[in-house]
Amino acid sequence: MLTSTIASYMMPQVIVMETIPLLVNGKIDRQSLLKSYKNNNGNGSCNHGKAELDFSNIPDKKIEAARTLFEIVASVLGSSIRSRISIASNFYELGGNSLNSVYTVTKLQDQGFLIGVSEFISCNTLGDVLNKMRGEYYEEDPILAHGKQQDSRCYVAQMLQDSHRTRVTDMITTSFYQKADLDRWLMPDIRAEDYTELMDSMWEPLLEKNLSFVVQTQRGEKVGVALNFDANDEPPVKINSKLEIVFSFLAHLECPIRY
Template identity: 30%
Template sequence: VDTSEVQRAVTQLPDVTAATVLCYKPGQIQQTLLAFYTSSNRDEQPQHQKLLEETLSTRLSHYMLPKLLRLECLPLLVNGKVDRQMLLADYETNRKEHQSEIVIEGVADTGERQVAEDVLGVVQETLLAEGGGESLTRITLDDNFFLMGGNSLNVVLAVVSIRDIGYKIGLTDFVEAKNLRGVVEKVHKAASDSQSSSATKGSSVCSKSCIIEDSTYTCHILEPDMQNAVVGLLSTCFSTKSDMELATGATADDFFPILNSIYNDLVLQRLSFVVKDSTSGKIVAAALNFDLHAEPPFDYFYPLTWTFDFLEEVESKVRHKLPKNVGEVIHSFMMGTGIEMSTQQNIQLIELMEERNISLAKERKYKAIFTTNTSDATRYVCDDLLNYTTLSETAICSYTHPDGVKPFASIPDTIMAACTVVYV
């Protein structure tokens, strides 16, 4: 995200007199985009800030929307510039001091009430620990996780934390719930009858029917007539969302020749697939896979030379740990969603595609799936929910290319490339 673009949009909001946009803990799972602003509206009420948020949502993509924080004035350094460190330090202090009240109403059953207390406690801890929740004064069963500050990263942590205390809940079940009451009802139902089919929703891998019969999305093996849609979707996704491509300035046009050159080979291998919206039939996500030991040949050019040479370097160091023959390991090469997808939709699609990868590997009698994750959201789905094993971790910013350039030096050292495998 270009913070200067976000800052311009905030500054242009009604009554805003000055604004500074900063990233809290960049590169970490709790990173949050913050917009500190001053206003000429001295009687500004919560409703006015809500109006500002709604206006901003019409001017920026959902993944660029910041948390709006109104101040009486912006702190300045002696040279007249905004004191960014003070803003972040004050935000950190206020965040830690916050503690919201948990309110549980409309639950008579003792067992379900205990579930509600546990689930809402997890939500409170997750939002506060991961950079959100400091503006909440109370958490109720009628609250929606995402409207309280939840995002594609901390929703995974919330689900993992709920599982860690002994309950069963699937990531998609959590995301699809209208509010926390819906989450509690699903968790309680699973806990009440561990032998029922509903209890299996917390398992690591969904069945094939769970995926194919999804009421919102359907998976389809890659076909020749999907080429333009798939290449366009993935090129746009990676050039606008990937830290590595943002650091090097790679554009969608840079991806076109690579993806077009390997497309026919991917179709022939029958290991790649798309996800379509069940209602419109539109392709909203795609996963490109190939046999690790039958990789389609392709050429790449700058600036993507840096990306693919880096991936080859980290992956070559762990390939000896994997099965050696054709037909044994699927390489999950590229996975992306449409840029118009919301946070909830992205989470659903990521989990759906990762689960479909596993079911596809089983159908084709493969032993394992290998992938390199550079996205925290995807990695947490793989590691914490689908039991992938990490083979290596490399700080992306540390890479020096043979040409002497450090192309990813601007990426925070907390962002890792993790080579992972799951045996199916």
């Protein structure tokens, strides 16, 4: 039995399809398969009306939190749900996996309930998840409430702007030039200036797409950055340095997954 050898969140899910989408060359169309899986598994849409939600044996003070949890689980899992949702349900036996575990945690956080991914994965039942969710009950503990308010004031996210260019370039250069394992192990004789040139070539597309952001302290100090592109609409970037070795290697690894 697989359940005796692998973790519950690693259990494969069997999906029956009438036909397999193919490309014109006869190979399997992986992108169509991914889209089909995404559509059939809810994609975060409100499919909880089709799922049976059982609120038995839940304390009154946790009913609203349980309702939020159950509806999010139903929404994330969509048509893959295999049984009614209750505090005795195991997320992975319902049809969950490691990927939509993260999505569920993110949606819970959007609703004001905090729980770590590792905490969520370690829970045997949704009742365990409910007990570990933090958020609605901060009011019952002034110390926790104060801590939450302090944490929420520590950092602020701001969409990428042209004024961030120098600091962002410095963060990217420092991060990859000094700490990137792949760059160090491949040893392609990369210079710090190569990252500056790369950022110069990417900067305008980054601003245009408006998907990237910086994280700053309340004092305005930029301490983090996330550079994001639409995977289906990446801008062409010409690389004239030995960074081409690293990017070619990464492209080789990603190609079977993306196409």
